[in-house]
Structure formats: structure tokens, C-alpha cells
Amino acid sequence: MSHEIGAPQKRLIRALKGEVLDQAPIWLMRQAGRYLPEYKKTRAQAGSFLNLCYTPELAEEVTLQPIRRYGFDASILFSDILVIPDGLGQKVSFVEGEGPVLEPITRVEELAKLDLTRVVPHLAPVYETVRRLRKSLPAETTLIGFAGAPWTVATYMVGGKGSPDQGATKAWAYRAPDEFQKLIDLLVEATILHLGAQVKAGAEVLQIFDTWAGSLPELPFRRFALEPMKRIVAALKAQFPDISIIGFPRGAGSMAVDYFRETGINGLSLDTGVAPAWARRELQSLGCVQGNLDPLLLVAGGPEMRRGIEHILRELGQGPFIFNLGHGIVPQTPPDHVAELVDIVRGWRG
Amino acid sequence: MSHEIGAPQKRLIRALKGEVLDQAPIWLMRQAGRYLPEYKKTRAQAGSFLNLCYTPELAEEVTLQPIRRYGFDASILFSDILVIPDGLGQKVSFVEGEGPVLEPITRVEELAKLDLTRVVPHLAPVYETVRRLRKSLPAETTLIGFAGAPWTVATYMVGGKGSPDQGATKAWAYRAPDEFQKLIDLLVEATILHLGAQVKAGAEVLQIFDTWAGSLPELPFRRFALEPMKRIVAALKAQFPDISIIGFPRGAGSMAVDYFRETGINGLSLDTGVAPAWARRELQSLGCVQGNLDPLLLVAGGPEMRRGIEHILRELGQGPFIFNLGHGIVPQTPPDHVAELVDIVRGWRG
Numbered sequence: 001m002s003h004e005i006g007a008p009q010k011r012l013i014r015a016l017k018g019e020v021l022d023q024a025p026i027w028l029m030r031q032a033g034r035y036l037p038e039y040k041k042t043r044a045q046a047g048s049f050l051n052l053c054y055t056p057e058l059a060e061e062v063t064l065q066p067i068r069r070y071g072f073d074a075s076i077l078f079s080d081i082l083v084i085p086d087g088l089g090q091k092v093s094f095v096e097g098e099g100p101v102l103e104p105i106t107r108v109e110e111l112a113k114l115d116l117t118r119v120v121p122h123l124a125p126v127y128e129t130v131r132r133l134r135k136s137l138p139a140e141t142t143l144i145g146f147a148g149a150p151w152t153v154a155t156y157m158v159g160g161k162g163s164p165d166q167g168a169t170k171a172w173a174y175r176a177p178d179e180f181q182k183l184i185d186l187l188v189e190a191t192i193l194h195l196g197a198q199v200k201a202g203a204e205v206l207q208i209f210d211t212w213a214g215s216l217p218e219l220p221f222r223r224f225a226l227e228p229m230k231r232i233v234a235a236l237k238a239q240f241p242d243i244s245i246i247g248f249p250r251g252a253g254s255m256a257v258d259y260f261r262e263t264g265i266n267g268l269s270l271d272t273g274v275a276p277a278w279a280r281r282e283l284q285s286l287g288c289v290q291g292n293l294d295p296l297l298l299v300a301g302g303p304e305m306r307r308g309i310e311h312i313l314r315e316l317g318q319g320p321f322i323f324n325l326g327h328g329i330v331p332q333t334p335p336d337h338v339a340e341l342v343d344i345v346r347g348w349r350g
Numbered sequence: 351m352s353h354e355i356g357a358p359q360k361r362l363i364r365a366l367k368g369e370v371l372d373q374a375p376i377w378l379m380r381q382a383g384r385y386l387p388e389y390k391k392t393r394a395q396a397g398s399f400l401n402l403c404y405t406p407e408l409a410e411e412v413t414l415q416p417i418r419r420y421g422f423d424a425s426i427l428f429s430d431i432l433v434i435p436d437g438l439g440q441k442v443s444f445v446e447g448e449g450p451v452l453e454p455i456t457r458v459e460e461l462a463k464l465d466l467t468r469v470v471p472h473l474a475p476v477y478e479t480v481r482r483l484r485k486s487l488p489a490e491t492t493l494i495g496f497a498g499a500p501w502t503v504a505t506y507m508v509g510g511k512g513s514p515d516q517g518a519t520k521a522w523a524y525r526a527p528d529e530f531q532k533l534i535d536l537l538v539e540a541t542i543l544h545l546g547a548q549v550k551a552g553a554e555v556l557q558i559f560d561t562w563a564g565s566l567p568e569l570p571f572r573r574f575a576l577e578p579m580k581r582i583v584a585a586l587k588a589q590f591p592d593i594s595i596i597g598f599p600r601g602a603g604s605m606a607v608d609y610f611r612e613t614g615i616n617g618l619s620l621d622t623g624v625a626p627a628w629a630r631r632e633l634q635s636l637g638c639v640q641g642n643l644d645p646l647l648l649v650a651g652g653p654e655m656r657r658g659i660e661h662i663l664r665e666l667g668q669g670p671f672i673f674n675l676g677h678g679i680v681p682q683t684p685p686d687h688v689a690e691l692v693d694i695v696r697g698w699r700g
Contacts (some may be wrong), residue, residue: 057388170644174649175651221625244456253623254632272566273571275565275568296515296517300520304525308567
């Protein structure tokens, strides 16, 4: 286990265990990224994006860059949710300015092309990055490992790329749900293996991103988002009883309540559109919440950004809470605004 | 007023006034559209998309096509939310396969280019279409007029096209909220004029589409989505006390509760991601709800579609309710699936 007996727990982990801290821990989704000039330099050295993910010294370097600048309470491994399909043997590439491109899998017969036993060996460089980070990170910084949730990863595997309405994936899931379930089941297993290997290498907290969960109606949401998450959390907690897991069912609206209550996660990450007072009443009563400044308020800066930050701190700062964005940081974010955000959160007395 | 004293009210209007009907009224967002071969024929005759909107005999024809096929309880005027910027004098065009393109307005000085007095005269052909429809529609069919909500229309006016994150519009709204408010105020006035003219021409119910409301955090949601809607509803109800108005704040999650409670609307249209049981408890207790089958379930058809329809009817069919989709019908929808949907809803006994 990553938590040594007797050592004081790190602030982010204490919040996830339900403790109310004087000062909210803070980290940002995609905190290692294109808004930082030093990231762009390392990215250029790497050649392809996947090469950056799979070269431990480079992935370690970009993970550390925002910690050096801002001293966040947590460091999230630099990687991508599509390393799982890549690990399973589906061809994945990243086209500059266009996002990911995969050879789509749209029929149950094609699942035979995917090999679960290949995931952990293929992703060995990712775990090596985690091991390095545990040594190089400051003692107070929590290391977060992550994966995409089965539904979200499936939308890329089936659609072959990002899509606004997940039409291709829903076409399969709705026409042949029991066949599509086999892809979800495979992804549940792959996610457990991939996250388990990250914990063994030193990840202290895990976050599972279900970016496209919000487009599902209630019944498919339960079947393809909530239930798979429950199985992943149960399997990981059976192996690593002390691990804390954060779920991010983006856009789930009121369904986030059942998701938090039933999946066994320790923390729920709130998207930009969740009203903080509602989250306090309906979600923070169930455990730690994390969020949810609009990344575009961080781009704008100024009085509206400050108002947005203070609104969140006022509503959520009295319970177990981690400050974060409501979605990933965007490339046009001025690095100075991030510094101001950290100062406001660290200076807040509710 | 459109409702003659003494005449029995139409079923859709009764539901909007809070009545629980034996059988839910049904219509579908974008029911006149590319999934119908007869639409494609008329569309080809029209030349440009805006020409279709502005030629009363053609707009009337495409509005009637789904009524002839399916006998929906309501007919929504065929038009577009971008006729308001076009009416205000902003250049709007529709590029095949790419969607709308506008010359973006990004600074307060550019608002001088827009002319509120031009809206109603420029949109005269739209009101002519409404007048024709009131004569040609079956006696039992409710005629719905519509407009886009100020925030959603602004995202196109400022961004110059649809955008996944409304980045350009948020940049303005967050950096200079009081200047951006002037655009919203102008759109509030334009929307009141445009919807008022539709009511005078014979529209019996109005729906206001806030397709991008869900991307706003709580404070900007209140300022730029909820408050403008409140003003629009108040102005229209002052002029037309009997008019029923449906709001569609897509993706608003829990904020839909305040939106329904505070804006004075009669009905709330639910997007695909709203859980029906939650909507029954939190929203239907405030008035009529409408929704919310995933348009992609209608594409898929079969047992999953039927399960989805029955789930909605079971949860929402006991209160004031209108059956609809959770978003617009998509072009790849088989027309037979629409017929099956109508049969199931009409045959449902809860």
C-alpha cells in the first residue's frame, strides 16, 4: 500500500476520506498541458503524442512541470484514456489538431482482435513513469493514477474518434445491448488491470473519467456507466483496501446522486454545470466532492473568475472538498491566472 | 387570443395548463426534417435553407408533412433560431453539411450594426407561414411557435458558428459581463417581438430553446439564461395572458428546478440525460414536463426503444406530461420507428 503506517496522510487523501480541511486541497484536470510553454518544448521532443505517454523520462517531466510552478496538492500522471485500447491491440493514433483516430470496432466478432493479456505488458512504460514520479514528487504531493471509464473509452473505440453525440456507439449499444456489453465487460477487466498496475507502481489515488456519461438516458446510464464503475471500484478495493477513488461522470446531472451512492467511490468530481449549493445538499452529504470552476473562467480571469472561485468555496468549503475545474484546463489559459487561482484557494478562510 | 371562448381546449394546451390526460399528447422536436423523403424534396426546391424558412408555401408544406404522416398533437412552425440575428441584420448563411455561418460580433461597439426595428418586418414571411398553418392544420393540432433563447442565439452570433464549448461567447461574457449583457438585452427584446408576432399570427403555444444553457456555471446561468427567460415570459404573458410557454434549458441538470420555478413557464422540456423519476419528483411537481426519449433510441428501434419509451411513460405518465424526444430527431431516423413510437404512446395505459 502507498500509505505507510504511522505516516501522516497527505491532504488530498484526508479530504477523500471525508475530513474537512481548513484549506481545500487543489489540483486541476489536465494541469500538465499545452497552456505551459515548458510542456510544448517537451512535447516537441517526444515526436508523437503516444510517444510522450510511453517515454517515462518525458512523461515524468511533463507531470512535474505544473507541480514546480504551482505546488498543487496532487499530481496526475501524464497519460491518456486511450492507452487502454492501444494496450488491447486496437490501432490508435493522435492527429495534430484533430484529436485521436482509431480503427473502429463496431461488431462483436471484432472483439476477438483485442487481447486483455497484452494490456499490462504493453503499458509497462506507464507504470515506470508512476514509479519515477513517486520518487521525484515532493513528499506532500499526492500521486493520482487514472483511466477512462468503459463507456467513454468505448465511444472512441466504436466511433473511431470523438463525436458530439456518440451516435455510432449508441447505435451498437441500443441495437445489440448484450453484444455491446461484451465490449464493456472487456473494458471493465482492462481498467481493473491498468489501474491495479498503477497502484502497485505507487499511485495513491485513482480518478476514473466518464466524460460522455451525461449523454446516456437513465437506463443505459445505469447499465453502461454506473454498473461497470461499481465492478471496477469493488475489484480495486478488494485488492487495495486503502485506495481512494474519484469518479467523474460528466454531465450526469441528478444521476450523479445514485452514481456516488452506489459505486463505492470516495470522491465525486463535479462538472462545470453542477450548481454548488445543490452539490452540497445532494452529493457532499455522501462524501468528498471535487470541482468545479469553468475552465473558461480561468481563461478570462479578473472579477468574474474570482466571483466564480469564491462562490464554489463558499458553498463547498465547509465539507470534504477538493478544488478543481469542471473540465480540463484549455490551451489558451494564461499561466498567471492559474497562479492567481491557487493563491485565492490557499488564502480562503470561509 | 388563439383560444376561442367556449371551444374545448386542445390536448397539448390542456397538459400545459396542468391537466393529467389519459393519453400523453406527442410531438417531436425537429419533426419536420431530413429523415422524411418528402422534406428532402421540398428542401431541394427551396434552394437555400433560409429561403425555405422565408417562403411561406414551402415552410407551410414541410411543417405539415409530419402531421400528415403521424397526426402529432402539435405542429411546430418550420423555421430556425437564427432568423433573429438575420432579422437584426447580422449576415447568416447555412453551409451544407457544416451548419450555420455568421459574421461574428465580438465587441460591444458592433451592436450598433444590429437593428431591433428590422426584426418583425424582415420576418414577415415567417408570420405569414404561421397564418397559413392555422388555417391548414387539423382542428385538433396545436400550433407551436418558437425562438432560440438569448444565450444560445448569442453563442452563434459571437462564435460565428456552433462550437463545442462556446469559448468565444464565454470569453466575452466573462471578461466584460456588462457589455455582453447589452447583447443579451437586445436579444430579449428581439425574442419578445418575434414571439409576440407569432402569437398574433396564430401560434397557440411557444417553445424557447436554450440548447447551450447547460454549459454555464450557476451564476452565469442565472444571469444569462434564467433571468432573460423570466423577462421574456413576463412580457409575453402581459400581452397574451392565455399563452402557454415551454422552456428547454438543455443540460441544466439540477438548475432546471429553479428555472422552472422562477421563469413563469408552463412546461419544461427535459433533455435525454434527465432521469424520469427525478423529473417526476423535482419538476413535474411544479408543472407540465415534456420529453425525453434519446433520439438515438428512435434510430435504433426494437426492444431498447420500447423499453425506453415505457420507462418514460411509467414515470411521467401519471402527471401533466407531453411525450417528446430529449433533443431533435436526427436525419438517419427510420420513419417507421416514428410510427411505432406514436402507436406505443397512443396505446399506453399506465
